[in-house]
Amino acid sequence: MEHYSISTYEIIEALGTIAFAISGTFTAMQRKLDPFGVLIIAFVTAIGGGTVRDLLIGDTPVAWMRDMQTCLIILFTALATMFFKTHVQKMKITLFLFDSLGLGLFTILGLAKGISLGLNPGICIALGTITGCFGGIIRDTLLNTIPLVFKREIYATACIMGGMFYFLLLEINVGTVIAKFLAIAFIFVMRIIAVKFKLSLPKFEY
Amino acid sequence: MEHYSISTYEIIEALGTIAFAISGTFTAMQRKLDPFGVLIIAFVTAIGGGTVRDLLIGDTPVAWMRDMQTCLIILFTALATMFFKTHVQKMKITLFLFDSLGLGLFTILGLAKGISLGLNPGICIALGTITGCFGGIIRDTLLNTIPLVFKREIYATACIMGGMFYFLLLEINVGTVIAKFLAIAFIFVMRIIAVKFKLSLPKFEY
């Protein structure tokens, strides 16, 4: 008898993928792409970060190619978002929460992959940040705008600080599982606070 | 005695490379790049799709680095297009046919590489579509426009449907060689019909 169990971890990862796919779908629809273009952008937003991470460390074929699960989740999410767009738009807060959760999870996931390769902590944090942020960066580049990440309220900054927080927790001998959970929560909460209070890094003025 | 034979396959691949290089050269000349910029764009358009494919599956050094043939074909094509631009522009229909043939061939080539790695059929179709379309996507991104592929008449859609058609043919026990030939022809004809009748997927309106 085959045993198939879905871990909390996998559920959160799927929710993060869904949130990123929705964000890609909406951005692409606003730029009036045809449905196929929308699908591609949804796809790229959801898998871009993990793909760049896997390429940089040489872990190929990259993650989304290993099974159909991620592709099917993105396909279904993008189609559903296109068909029920008015309804989905009303769920703005829910979406933002998923997106923040996805950001936290993807970041810590990427960071953990760096640790398992024996990379330097600073490099692991960079790898985590890349995993969390590059989907959005590629989306915006393909859509011909300066990536939002470079201008938005504390976003990548939350990833970097969350990564530092994770290593700090390990340093004081908190177990790996709890440290991961707390670091993901840290990024999640930091994003919510940043958006709620419209916090952003100061821009350069000339 | 060394034996060197050129297969039909290699000839069609070269024709596809030439067509993609010409399309890159024209697009870059219209944006008033200097000749070196034009060369780079011609190069990127012709090898972009295969390069992204090889990176994703970890087949490195990527295909065009293994011998000089592809580079020389692109170099020669780009230079010839720059010098004889008025003449080449008159061959619009011939170019379009080469481009469509190249699209079909590159797609099925990428798909076959996925199969040989034991990847899931859905992933193989994605890999084929990436091989066919990413040259144009990188070209347009570097030239600072929203990739044409996301907006144009049935283009990537033809790749995806051609890929599905290929697996359907395998399913009904058509041999690999014939299935490849038919799937390439399918994409080729679908592009011609789409352009002739100005078919395109509906865009999103707000």
Add this chain to the structure above:
Amino acid sequence: MEHYSISTYEIIEALGTIAFAISGTFTAMQRKLDPFGVLIIAFVTAIGGGTVRDLLIGDTPVAWMRDMQTCLIILFTALATMFFKTHVQKMKITLFLFDSLGLGLFTILGLAKGISLGLNPGICIALGTITGCFGGIIRDTLLNTIPLVFKREIYATACIMGGMFYFLLLEINVGTVIAKFLAIAFIFVMRIIAVKFKLSLPKFEY
């Protein structure tokens, strides 16, 4: 007792990294990114070329991930440039010299990596040019402009000619070390002459 020696080579490489990081920082500040965005662009400009090179040849984890040195140099350079921006701007000529030196060094470094893999000379020159130029290309693409490299005075052209010059030197039995030194100097001087006399390839007119 640990022995740690810094070679001339490493010093020049560090100077090149610094120059590229400064150029990225300035370009990003002019586009009014927030400090984190500026950091990312500084980073991408400095490591982009080497990263693309390592991805294409499959040498992963890519160079900058192997230790913290490169990251720390870029971080420190970008922060210092942001804080002392008026002062740094006055050093325009010094910066240009570093940038030209970096271009020469990165190009010959990439080329040498190609040779050590037994790649074809033409491919090695392409790899060197990619190493020298892709940092700037990715920087400009992310900042949503047509890459300067495609339009500027003799830039990538200097890399290609420097690469050819290197193989010519090897052909006439100049030793590797001297050939490298001369080829780097060639690119360095060619850039200076091109900028001083405002040389550039002719653009296409319609």
